[in-house]
Amino acid sequence: LEITIEPDLRILGNSDLIAMMTAALCDNAIKYCHKNGTISVELDNHGILRVQNDSDTIPQDELDHLFDRFYRREESRNREDGGYGLGLSIIHEIVISHQGKISVESKDNQTTFTIMLPLVN
Numbered sequence: 001l002e003i004t005i006e007p008d009l010r011i012l013g014n015s016d017l018i019a020m021m022t023a024a025l026c027d028n029a030i031k032y033c034h035k036n037g038t039i040s041v042e043l044d045n046h047g048i049l050r051v052q053n054d055s056d057t058i059p060q061d062e063l064d065h066l067f068d069r070f071y072r073r074e075e076s077r078n079r080e081d082g083g084y085g086l087g088l089s090i091i092h093e094i095v096i097s098h099q100g101k102i103s104v105e106s107k108d109n110q111t112t113f114t115i116m117l118p119l120v121n
Helices: 015-032 075-081 087-097
Strands: 002-005 039-043 048-054 101-107 110-116
Touching (some): 015 048, 015 110
Parallel strands (some): 002 039
Antiparallel strands (some): 048 110, 101 110
């Protein structure tokens, strides 16, 4: 686990929801990270949070649905790991409620979630 967080940042929003969003995103990264893989969490001075993990590359047509409620990739794996397909849709709603933006990219066996949140001026 690699963590890089700029000091003295103040994000505009509900701290409980932002903490829940961050924890859920990290939990998701842990859940789908390759064995002995790396997870990196970065929060830069522009209010951009990136969570990246070593994982199977997710095809573009699946990326388009990751934030949909009840969407679950790999049905057989989900039976083993549990879950209802709500985590990423809840994260998406928290981001939107804070007037932020969220995106996901997956290539070369790495998946990166990028969240932009407004900073306190």
